[in-house]
Amino acid sequence: MSLKSKIESILFISIRPLSSAKIAELVGGDKEEVKKELDDLFAEYNQKDKGVSLQKIGSNFQMVSNAENSKLVSEFLKQEVTGELTPASLETLTVVAYRGPITRTELEMIRGVNCSIILRNLMIRGLIEEIDDKKNMVQKYQITFDFLKHLGLSEPAQLPDYDKLNSNESLEKLLNQPKPNEGEMI
DSSP: OOHHHHHHHHHHHOSSOEEHHHHHHHHTOOHHHHHHHHHHHHHHHOOTTOSEEEEEETTEEEEEEOGGGHHHHHHHHHHHHHSOOOHHHHHHHHHHHHHOSEEHHHHHHHHSSOOHHHHHHHHHTTSEEEEEETTTTEEEEEEOHHHHHHHTOSSGGGSTTHHHHHTOHHHHHHHTSOOOOTTSOO
C-alpha cells in the first residue's frame, strides 16, 4: 500500500483535523515525505468537480465535503441526527454508557468491528464526547450531560444494572488482553 493511500485513509476516517506530524506517526512515514504527499492530496482534492476536499490550517489537515454540496450534506446529516439510532449505534452507545470513558480500541475489541463512523455520528448527535486521557496519551469516549438529561438521569450509575455491567469479569478479561497497534484492524 502506498504512503499516499495510507494518508488518504487516515484523513477519511478521522473525525477531527490531524497534524502532518501525527499523520506521519500513524502511517509510519517520514515527516517530509508525508508533507509532500499531503501537498499532493491537497492539490488533487481541491478541484471544483470533487465531492470531497482537503482543508489545511497551518500543519493540520481535515477531509471535508465540497462546499457546493452543503445543502445535500446538511439534509443528510439532519436525517442522521434526528432519525432513530441504528442497532449498531445503540450498541455502541450502550457500551460507552456502561464502560466509559473508553478508548476506541477497547470499544472495537468489545464490538468486534470498526466504530469510527458510529462514534462520529454519536458525537454529532451530542450523545457522547471525546476526551483526552493525558496520562495514557489516548482519546477516550464518554456519554454527555445531554445523554443523561435525555434519559432523565443524574449520573451513569442510575442506568439499569449499571454495577453489574460496568464491572463484568469476562469483559475485563477481554479488555486486559494485549492490545493491537492502533493501525491494525481487529
